[in-house]
Amino acid sequence: xxxxxxxxxxxxxxxGGGIVGAxxxxxxxxxxxxDVLLLERGRYGDGSTGRAVGGVRHQFSLAANVRLSLRSxxxxxxxxxxxxxxxxxxQIGYLFLLTNPTDVAEFARAAGLQQSLGVPTVVLEPTQxxxxxxxxxxxxxxxxxxxxxxxxxDPGSALDGLLRGAREEGVRTYSDTPxxxxxxxxxxxxxxxxxxxxxxxxxxxxxxxxxxxxxALAGLDVPVLPYRRQVYVTEPFDRLPRDMPFTIDFxxxxxxxxxxxxxxxxxxxxxxxxxxxxxxxxxxxxxLVDAAVARVPVLAExxxxxxxxxxxxxxxxxKPLIGATPLPGLWLCCGFSGHGFMHAPAAxxxxxxLLTTGRTRDDLTDFDPGRFARGEVREERYVI
Ligand SMILES: Cc1cc2nc3c(=O)[nH]c(=O)nc-3n(C[C@H](O)[C@H](O)[C@H](O)COP(=O)(O)OP(=O)(O)OC[C@H]3O[C@@H](n4cnc5c(N)ncnc54)[C@H](O)[C@@H]3O)c2cc1C
Numbered sequence: 071x072x073x074x075x076x077x078x079x080x081x082x083x084x085x086g087g088g089i090v091g092a093x094x095x096x097x098x099x100x101x102x103x104x105d106v107l108l109l110e111r112g113r114y115g116d117g118s119t120g121r122a123v124g125g126v127r128h129q130f131s132l133a134a135n136v137r138l139s140l141r142s143x144x145x146x147x148x149x150x151x152x153x154x155x156x157x158x159x160x161q162i163g164y165l166f167l168l169t170n171p172t173d174v175a176e177f178a179r180a181a182g183l184q185q186s187l188g189v190p191t192v193v194l195e196p197t198q199x200x201x202x203x204x205x206x207x208x209x210x211x212x213x214x215x216x217x218x219x220x221x222x223x224d225p226g227s228a229l230d231g232l233l234r235g236a237r238e239e240g241v242r243t244y245s246d247t248p249x250x251x252x253x254x255x256x257x258x259x260x261x262x263x264x265x266x267x268x269x270x271x272x273x274x275x276x277x278x279x280x281x282x283x284x285x286a287l288a289g290l291d292v293p294v295l296p297y298r299r300q301v302y303v304t305e306p307f308d309r310l311p312r313d314m315p316f317t318i319d320f321x322x323x324x325x326x327x328x329x330x331x332x333x334x335x336x337x338x339x340x341x342x343x344x345x346x347x348x349x350x351x352x353x354x355x356x357x358l359v360d361a362a363v364a365r366v367p368v369l370a371e372x373x374x375x376x377x378x379x380x381x382x383x384x385x386x387x388x389k390p391l392i393g394a395t396p397l398p399g400l401w402l403c404c405g406f407s408g409h410g411f412m413h414a415p416a417a418x419x420x421x422x423x424l425l426t427t428g429r430t431r432d433d434l435t436d437f438d439p440g441r442f443a444r445g446e447v448r449e450e451r452y453v454i
Contacts, residue, residue: 076266081105083270088119091276092232093418099239101422111248121380126412127220131451134436141416155231163315164220191217252288279383281404294405295344302377306331324361348379382408392437
């Protein structure tokens with residue numbers, strides 16, 4: 071939705087109209103900051119949000135990420151009441167299949183951490199995993215972890231709901247409005263767009279994989295790099311259970327989840343360098359099919375219907391950047407490293423807390439953008 075000319079001033083300007091920018095806008099408005107502009111260079115959801123597969127999980131190696139998941143997934147569960155939108159949350163669970171002894175030890179430790187935070191993750195014997203996915207080949211599988219609260223939801227509905235909720239509270243959102251320069255003086259920030267300049271007291275960069283470029287406009291080095299991910303959907307396929315968990319073969323990073331009437335398949339490509347290419351390739355699809363059929367042999371009978379590529383927005387430690395920068399009034403909420411859909415609500419809540427009170431309920435030190443300069447880096451290990 072476009073509202074006519076940009077206003078000359080605003081209290082907060084959000085750059086980026088994906089799920090994270092929409093969430094920051096919504097929660098700022100809920101916290102009483104309504105003089106907010108959200109600027110999106112294309113259409114809302116044009117970036118990674120429109121390419122995401124909607125996975126939501128509590129299974130992470132760091133407590134800070136588990137807490138983001140707890141808040142966010144509770145929000146999505148309640149989205150109909152809060153936003154008037156059904157985000158189609160399917161809590162079918164996530165099943166991690168582990169083939170490496172180091173991963174088994176790490177996942178067992180992390181399951182204990184998750185349980186201590188109230189998350190019902192369990193460590194399973196391989197044969198127990200087979201009860202959840204009857205057609206799985208357990209070759210090499212040493213153990214598994216399962217959390218029934220995990221699953222997937224629809225990023226498009228969540229984005230629409232958050233944007234609508236923000237607009238109802240007075241937030242003004244502009245699509246087709248690229249920010250082309252960001253200049254600062256003592257009075258605030260000037261955001262230059264093709265038709266107008268708007269002055270903001272505070273700016274929040276929510277530009278996903280493009281956050282480094284947007285940060286550079288303001289003179290800030292934002293450590294976020296783009297990495298391609300490819301996913302494919304099968305034609306209708308009834309040889310696997312419709313309610314099987316979102317299953318991840320952690321050794322190959324192959325994953326599968328239901329996408330009725332078929333299934334959705336994806337995989338990490340650890341050898342691919344950072345880049346902006348989002349095309350799909352037959353070489354990758356071949357490797358994906360090999361990994362898929364090795365772990366779930368019945369997939370040899372499935373036919374691929376379509377596929378697409380998109381960008382992960384990756385930081386050096388696979389954790390987001392949420393918080394202040396050394397430049398007064400410039401804030402970051404980006405770099406979710408492939409977890410931005412599942413963590414957007416909690417990130418929006420945290421930004422609203424920071425911009426209204428300067429503090430957050432949860433300890434967000436792990437996500438402080440200054441951590442790299444201080445050398446305090448703890449990596450998130452559950453990365454797919
Ligand atoms: C194939 C794939 C599968 C994924 N699966 C999952 C999943 O299962 N679960 C999960 O949680 N996450 C998943 N992700 C990651 C998720 O999509 C991202 O973490 C999330 O969408 C990031 O949201 P964002 O709002 O930060 O970024 P984006 O959605 O990329 O939004 C940023 C926006 O900023 C805009 N922008 C850029 N530059 C400018 C500018 N100069 N001026 C104005 N606007 C600008 C862009 O146009 C874009 O719309 C997946 C990603 C991919 C590619």
